[in-house]
Amino acid sequence: MWFLTYILANVKGRITRSLLTVSGVAVAVAAVVSLVGIVRGFEASLLELYDRQGIDLMVSQSGRVQLTSSVLAESLADEIARLDGVAQAYPSLIDALSLDDGDMMGVVIQGWPVSSQPLRSLELTEGQPLSDSGPPAVLMGRRLAEAMGKSVGDSVELLDGEPFSVAGIFDSYNVFESGSMVTRLADLQQLLLRDGDITLVGVVAADRDPESVAKLRQRIEDLHPGIDANPVRELAESSTEIRMARAFAWLTSTIALLIGSIGMLNTMMMAVFERTREIAMLRALGWRRRRIIALVLGEASVLCAAGAAVGIVAAVVLVDTLSKMPEAGRLVAGDISTAVMLQGLSLALALGVLGGLYPAWAAARMAPVDGLRHD
């Protein structure tokens, strides 16, 4: 018999309690893995989007808490484009709208010049690209179009019922992009009553090595006071939305873990109490304290590892299901990174050790002679 055989026999021997404990841990781990996974996925999507567009620096207004509240003059994009070391500069207006049409909240809409690289690089699966002139039109991401039940030729009512026709639908594996819509910069400026305003300037550097990009960053920031030029990663990581989402994910996860930990503590205390005579007998047979501690912590770890496995599978299924739902699918990528799964497993094992530590200590310090008399 291996030592692990004894541990597993104890877990199997009290199957109902073990299953309940595993369920508690699984819920905690599923909460951590799914919430953190969703936030990380969203963050990664945002980064990947800008990376794919080849943008090295994002220019925004200094001191704005939310990226979408940045206000810059459209002429800034031309000024930046004329600087040495700039290959391209794209003005962009971004906002999030609530649409009565389809009861959608927080739909991201981006306005770009029709000739800009990001707009031209969209992979249309249906319809036509936006033209320089004509009535207001949008290109819709596939996930958003599915969520709103729109197809090419339909119209979508934006603010105050302003109708925009759906000129095309683009596909993207990027959840952020696929859940948004794009229109001409001028149309969006008119819709938002922000003529001449933009939110960001995306800058592609001519020479993309970090040192050259850092120098270019300085040159851009020297153009006017009150503007920041940030590498995309920095911008995404400092984004209030992402930081709030991260904080919310960790707060919820911490609460779930605390509950799981208390559940584990309760289970292991019960296990030690119920097996007082068994533990005393083992001590009488010559088991050292550290082996008793290993027995109790081993059981806690097995329960937590099982809970982690169930929790990770549950999180994967949950996130996949959410990503396929019309409303949530705009924001939730369907996959969870291995790093987040490993994080969930590590947290579960830490939970096992934390929850099992006091019961293990209590078991180890039990005087065998007292334990053998226990009823």
Add this chain to the structure above:
Amino acid sequence: MTDPHAEADPRLEDAPLLEADSLRRRFADGQVMAVDDVSLQIRSGEYVALVGPSGCGKSTLLNLLGGLDRPTEGQIRFRNRPLDDWPDPARFRANELGFVFQSFHLVSVLNAEQNVQLPMFETPLRASERRDKARHLLDTVGMRHRARHRPGELSIGERQRVAIARALANDPALLLADEPTGNLDSVTAKEIFTLLDRLRVDGTTILLVTHDPNLARRAHRTLSMRDGRLVSPEG
């Protein structure tokens, strides 16, 4: 402090295996003297029965001698070495003693063979060696055919046989048995008598606490206790 694993000094052949000097065990309230001025010696190969009425201190004395409890006063020496010299009483119990309890204390979720292996975790034996030794011990107590059965599937007598095999797992120098037939009917008790007789013949040193005069009669000598004191002459 000497090495607990050191070989016994050949000059100690005639020395007592276990020796207790003026043992006292007073319980917390200080009013009850469960063991009062007990001195005794047990030599290798002896079979000693400790008898006396309920509550006279037999089990408390056995716990003291087995290192499960500490005396309030007095000293216990094993192979002429004070128990206090052992860095960990658990090591002493694992290396030198085997315990048989009245209520067996078998682990319900393990089968007979696995129960017998429990004390061996404190030895360097590998898993396969533990298994082989457990099977051999179950053979010794006539329980090999029930090796895969859990305690709940065994009769009371079979459980005690498994418990005795477990007590022998680490080849103890001294077997301490607390009322090993206390929970058994007379027929099953006889089986245990026979088993203990065989162990005695094989040279196992046994200290047995019992109420059973039939079992006590089989011992080389009998110690009687009353009110925490030995009332029969030691030796």
